[in-house]
Every structure is written in C-alpha cells, then in structure tokens.
Amino acid sequence: MNRKELMQQYKAAPTFYGVIEIKNDQNGKTFIDVARNVHNRWGYYQTNxxxxxxxxxxxxxxxxxxxxxxxxxxxxxxxxTSETDNLRQALKDLKVEWLEKCHPAYNQH
Known part of the structure; x- marks a missing residue:
C-alpha cells in the first residue's frame, strides 16, 4: 500500500473519544482524564x-x-466520535462523572 492510500485509510478509520487512566503501578495512584482521541493520548502524556x-x-x-x-x-x-453532537460538552460531562466515580489521587489538588 502506498503512502496516499495509507493516509486515506487512517482518515477513514473511526476516532474514539473517552476516559483514560494513567496508573502508577508501584503505589496504585491514578490520574484520570478525557480525550478526543484515546488512541494517541498516551504518547501525548509521555512526551509532556x-x-x-x-x-x-x-x-x-x-x-x-x-x-x-x-x-x-x-x-x-x-x-x-460520530455518536455525539457536542463532543466538547460530552468530554466535560465525562470528566466530572469519572472524577466523582474514581477519586484519582493525582487529580486531587
């Protein structure tokens, strides 16, 4: 497959929004966040x-x-992402819901 076909295939693939967790496997502390694209978010956090x-x-x-x-x-x-009309609001609502549900240690201020 050539580069152009690969790019078209990538763009046509569904994008998933959702809730992610980063967990410290040594002490069990977690960080919860929401993401427009859950599949590339880990790389974003690692870089930062x-x-x-x-x-x-x-x-x-x-x-x-x-x-x-x-x-x-x-x-x-x-x-x-095609299942929501207002992604921004959906992400805000998800974050509130999951922070209340999980009480992640790293999200506490």
Whole structure:
C-alpha cells in the first residue's frame, strides 16, 4: 500500500473519544482524564511528562523519581466520535462523572 492510500485509510478509520487512566503501578495512584482521541493520548502524556511539563504536580514528581516504566495507560471508557453532537460538552460531562466515580489521587489538588 502506498503512502496516499495509507493516509486515506487512517482518515477513514473511526476516532474514539473517552476516559483514560494513567496508573502508577508501584503505589496504585491514578490520574484520570478525557480525550478526543484515546488512541494517541498516551504518547501525548509521555512526551509532556518526559519534558517535565507538569512540574508542580505529584504525577510529575513520581514520574521523575520512578521513571516511565512504573506507569501504565488504559482506556476506561470510549465511544465513536460520530455518536455525539457536542463532543466538547460530552468530554466535560465525562470528566466530572469519572472524577466523582474514581477519586484519582493525582487529580486531587
């Protein structure tokens, strides 16, 4: 398959929004977030945590101390983006719901 066909195939594939979790596998602490595209969000967080972007957070401190290997990523819930009329509002509602449901340690301020 050539590059143009691969790009068309990628663009035609469904995109899933949803709720993600980053878990510290050593102490069990979790971070919950919502994402427009759950499949590429882990790379986003790894890049930012490796770049010390979240410098004033417990998540960043643990990442710096323990390293990337101490963390795992998983999708807690997802749906096709074509299933919602207002993605922005759906993400806001999901975040509130899942933060109340899970009480993740890294999201506490």
């Amino acid at each position: 945590l490796n770049g010390n972007f979240y410098h004033d957070t417990d998540l960043q401190a643990d990442w710096n101390r323990l390293g990337a290997a101490a963390f795992s990523y998983r999708v807690l819930w997802k749906a096709d």
